Amino acid sequence: MSESTAKSGFSFKKLTHMKLFLPIVCLIAVLLSNLIKTPDFFKIAINNGVLYGYIIDVINRASELVILAVGMTLVTAASGGQDISVGAVMAVAAAVACQILSGGEVSTTVFANPYALAVIAALIVATLCGCLNGFLVANLNIQPMVATLILFTAGRGIAQLVTNGQITYVRVDAYQILGSYFPGNPIPAPIFAALAVVIIAYVILKKTTLGLYIECVGINSRAARLVGLNSTKIKFITYVICGFLAGVAGLVASSRIYSADANNVGLNLEMDAILAVALGGNLLGGGKFTLAGSIIGAYTIQALTTTLYAWNVSSDQLPVYKAVVVVIIVIFQSPVFQKWAKGLGKRRTAVPSAAAKGGAVK
Amino acid sequence: GSSTASTATTSTAASAATTSTASSTASKAASTATSTATSTASKDSSVVTTASGLKIGFAQVGAESDWRTACTASVKDTFSEANGFTLLFDDAQQKQENQITAIRNFIQQEVDYIVLDPVTETGWDTVLQEAKDADIPVIVVDRQVDVSDDSLYTCAIGSDFKLEGDKACAWLDAFLTAKGITDTVNIVDIQGTIGASAQIGRTQGLEDAVKAHSNWNLLAETTGEFTQAKGQEVMESFLKQYDNINVVYAENDNEAFGAIDAIKAAGKTVGSDIKNGQIMVMTFDSTKAGLTDALDGSITLDTECNPLYGPKLQEMIGQLQAGKTLDKMTYIDESMFSADTSVTKVTVSGTDYPITALTQSVIDSRSY
Amino acid sequence: MEQEVVLTMRGTDKIFPGVKALQNVDFTLRKGEIHALMGENGAGKSTLIKVLTGVYEADGGEIRVAGTDRPVVNKSPQEAQNLGISTVYQEVNLCTNITVAENLFIGHEPRKAGFIDWKTMNTKAGELLRSLDIKAEATQKLGDCSLAIQQMIAIARAVNMKCRVLILDEPTSSLDDDEVEKLFVLMQKLKGEGVGIVFVTHFLEQVYRVCDRITVLRNGTLVGEYKVSELPRLQLVAKMMGKNFDDLADIKGAHTKGADLKDAPVIDAEGLSHTGTIKPFNFQVRRGEVVGLTGLLGSGRSELVRSIYGADRADKGKLKVNGKEVRINKPLDAMMQGMAYLPEDRKMDGIIADLSVRENIIIALQAKRGMFKPMSRKEAEEAADKFIDLLQIKTASRETPIKSLSGGNQQKVIIARWLLTNPDYLILDEPTRGIDIGTKTEIQKLVLDLADQDKAVTFISSEIEEMLRTCSRMAVLRDGQKVGEISGSEMTQEGIMKAIAGAGKEETGNV
Amino acid sequence: MKKSTRSLNSTLFLLMITILLFIAMYVAGMILFGGSGFAKPQMFLNLFIDNAGLIVIAMGETLAMITAGIDISVGSVTALVCMVMANSMENHGVSAVTAVLMALGIGLAFGVVQGFLISYLDIQPFIVTLAGLYFGRGMTAVVNTEQIAIKNKTFLAWANAKIYMPFGSYSGKGKFHPAYIYPTVVIALVVVLLIILMMKYTKFGRAIYAIGGNSSSALMMGINVRRVKFLTYLLDGFLAGLGGFLFCLNSCSGFVEQAKGLEMDAISASVIGGTLLSGGVGLPIGTLFGVLIKGTIASLITTQGTLSSWWVRIVLSALLMFFIVLQAIFAKMSMKKK
Ligand SMILES: Nc1ncnc2c1ncn2[C@@H]1O[C@H](COP(=O)(O)OP(=O)(O)OP(=O)(O)O)[C@@H](O)[C@H]1O
Ligand SMILES: Nc1ncnc2c1ncn2[C@@H]1O[C@H](COP(=O)(O)OP(=O)(O)OP(=O)(O)O)[C@@H](O)[C@H]1O
């Protein structure tokens, strides 16, 4: 038996590798497709002392999405549902930060309050939004999508309430750093923000058992409770994290435009974040997750958008292409399709993998 | 008051001539309304609080921009309780179906007037018919409505977006002439949200002008969805594709901000000196933030789109109460702002439009 | 007399990643026979059945059914049903969100003018339930029934369909003797009607009571097909395990130490209760003691232990652990007091399906340690390997998701999970459900070993014999109430039966 | 056994609670805003008039959700349907009847493709329908980016055909206005009735519940899970097409931004009506009440009429939250009782 253990252990490893393999292939395929129309897509130049090029744009612009995707992955894994309020929470965080910095003025060229205060306050408010979502989902057992629908609609209203319905501008260089460049550093600052979030997330998942707990709760919360896990608390935590990260993303997005545009900061980003999670090979029904997959998914989505811009697709028709590419990617990733493609010789397709999955969940 | 363009105004301090008369005109209109509607208070007093207590339903698009917020504030301030009105305000959150619902609601509440700032131009036949059946006059503001039967609404007041575009292009023409530029001018258009009346009118204005000028070259048109972030993203993409852009025609201020950032990030400069490689940014709306950029020259021309409908509406309702018939369509006055003084007025279809020279005090006196 | 063959499988192969679950297996079923399919956990019994009924696609081999001359390929259970094969799978596979009646009739609901005739359906379901003496109502939601009842309903569903072949994969594992008896009567009746029955079980007595033939599998290969009369029990066991083994040997003799009555009880429950399910009870367990809980199906055995463990928070009464009164609000509190609880419903409460065997083993210990003290990878792997070895868990690797293990092996993983936490007090609710005889004996030994190591154990099993082998004392439950205890000389088959039936002495308070 | 009968009815119990809460809210509205016309019968009928399309769409959504899936493409499908109808009638002179057939065809096409991807390729419903959402919205822009007003005579005649009720109310000026509905309401209510019957009395309907509860069990009980799922999404797509048509009768126009976010309305209406996103639980009648509850909340805010734009959003969500939380608490209580 030990022999078979070793052998199959090896093949299983190969399988887990496969899990990230496909999302990576998809990302590369999307990027390479640019070479047809834009041969210098991968060209990186130094312009004005900073890196300049399409590929830099992709990585830079994907930053908020990456940050959101991290939170969304955890929420999805633990609760089998999604937090659709992240875009709105971004707007709230942006509004709070700008309002504090501008001291209530519509536009300011000097900080009315310390930068740190604004950042902390914004993150606290975003985290509180996460707490509300978490409370509704974990403690009251309200279904995630509907629980977060509340902040999804209210969030932008709250943001407008904070800014009095105005777009508040903070025209201070220091505020723009997070969305542009650290002085003297050629790499766009949002990339560092995303990187920091990813690294911290990895460290937390590595150094604590949060990841395992989340998976347990997401797969079988009844059993998780019986082995001593506090399902409620764990679900709650993931929503808090997600809210916090939405706050971070909101700060980055707001810094890019040095303003709080309550209506547009993070608009429709929740859908992209969910898509990123799925493109990364994660099940939206919860359970096992791979953070790396979601991150790759996020870059894939941004790569796709940038690509379509580079192809001069008009942005109102862009969704058509996006839809087609997404469908192709998910078909490509679908186990049924893979099986069918592999066993073209065999005529039979197997019974739904649902059978093999064994309905132990729920 | 009359409804000709010269007197109908706004509290926009910048429209130099008529500023101080605006509010008194409006209150006069209201008191006219009072005197005709209620037989008791017939003497012409300027005390507005004796107004008839009209109930007005205002179906607003949403609060999707500063501009809209200013518009809402103007209407709300005008039809305030202190001024003797009951205003029922509905925010449709940019959804037409919500607005239809709101109008049905207003009808059941038996309001005296419905003021509709429509989300879209189309789709009002059924519900306006219901309003008509209930004998409630409907005044359409800002955007227009496209209905099979014009009698479904009483009158409309709004911006002429095509004219805005025409004026901006006329300015560009005049500017180029003034600077003696005859070479090819490369223009990119960052459009508004596709399908929005403002986008359609402003794009049309530009496209017509491009056709009329053989040396104007429209490189690309893409929507920036009226937002700063999208404007920036679109401009980034333009800059990578074309290295000869002279003029950015941004269809609102927010897009212009994004475009300016993108231009700066690409290592170019913004300004009116297009001969020497500067990229000129033209835009619309004239919000405070926009004018601030216009003052320092980042934006060269900002064409106004006036949101302050309140006083004008009050005047119109007064006239309707007095039993007058109004023109079906009235356009609101709109100005143009530039810190560059090489052009002082432009002419479109025979009408002259002055360019307001921008100063800090102009900006300070604006309410939005 | 050679009976007519209704079904044959030839050269069946089935390969899962890392496991050859079936290799060249033949199987023949005749009309009107009860055919036992035997083998250790993970031998491939369930897989054979799933291949036959179209849940899995075979990697090789052919299936023939009487009446068709070409080999049949079942692509789905539906097609198998259409061929007259009706199946009760090992894990109860019913839908808990709909009513009992619907579960019984779904797919072939009685209809009037094309529309489902609910009245007829409920009446028919009621009749069916009554005829099988199942204590459930037709209009009740299935999820509200206990596992045993669900099992009976699954059987009822299968037999209610007109079929030529009936397959029962471990139907008796969660039933008590009465229910088993009812099932046998039913099986005999169907046999009389000419139905071929495939019967999987780990209970040898049951095989010898009702079966005509036995097919034995080992490690995914066919050992042989035998007439029951020609294969004595010991030989059967030897064929299954591939070695000689006496499952009847008395293991209790090995048990040396008993409980010291002077010790303070590890667990001392006083008037504990959970409204709606279990009435106030007193219950004590001492070090070195294995206390059994017995009673009829649904008598509240599971509920009693759940209220001790905090799975259902007790709303009245006191609980002392090692003499100290403790408040247990949630399972973690109980775990911190050194308790461990092996739940009865493996699928719903036990396994965490998508996680690996390793993760399933360490999860309880990890939860106990807390979030910030993760076990190192090495530590976890060692722990997993130790128990895979100790309990002979058959798995492709320790990283295999637990859901792809055979039922019995999943159970072993859950046992390993709790042993790893090194508890002082173990609650084992049906720990040997679905476990093969070899391992069952191992587990019984293990329980006694634990007692020898001064641990306290509460043992629940529907198998009285097993209880007798392991328990030193038993509490009797009836209708959610503890009605008495038996020990010493009363600890015989009859003694227990009597106690359950109501002759046991009434609860006197303390024991 | 009494215990179990009660727990079976927990879904019904929750439905009763939902209906009672709705009635309570409506009555509260009548008391608060009776003077503003809230008590008029027409105000109540407006709930149906305004939401006829949504009701039909939400029915489809409920079906998808009962299979443990979701359909977030319905808003885009509605936009596409409206645009295609408007464009073909106004710019290509297509007759109203043909346009309706095109609308239903579009719905069916979405149903077929999405159903196939979800059931036969096992792709997650959320992703498939998210792609559908993108595709529908993008295609709308491809068809035409302008706002098209429908002026087709037949179509407008349908849209404006009031059906008067035998009751009504007196206006402030003392004039009697009979209450009325539009044909859309009749169609929507017929659809609701048919779906209720289908879910309760057909094999297909019960199979939907079964696969939503546990698809692998359903498979082993001999249900053709894939086919049932496929047909469910097909029907869902069809209902989206039909709902889009009703929506179009209400708005008589086509434009790119139409019906944005309608999917969230459909989903939340289903959930308020007691449908679980995790599948297996849900009643069409509950969804109808979900729509009415959302409509009433919006109506209360419009009637109140003095909130600023942002407060509208906040209060709207707060009321929604209040409702959902109340429901959750009742649900918890009924669980506890068990
Ligand atoms: N879906 C699956 N994926 C991978 N391996 C599987 C799967 N199902 C079963 N196996 C493996 O196939 C082998 C046979 O399993 P099977 O369930 O048929 O055993 P069994 O004889 O029914 O055992 P038990 O008595 O425990 O039920 C086991 O080693 C198991 O791990
Ligand atoms: N999930 C459940 N929901 C509602 N009632 C249940 C549930 N599980 C069990 N019951 C009921 O609770 C009572 C006690 O069940 P319990 O599981 O404790 O019995 P038991 O003695 O352990 O018997 P067994 O485990 O053999 O079914 C029974 O009437 C049973 O029907």
Ligand SMILES: [Mg+2]
């Ligand atoms: Mg088995």
Ligand SMILES: [Mg+2]
């Ligand atoms: Mg039990």
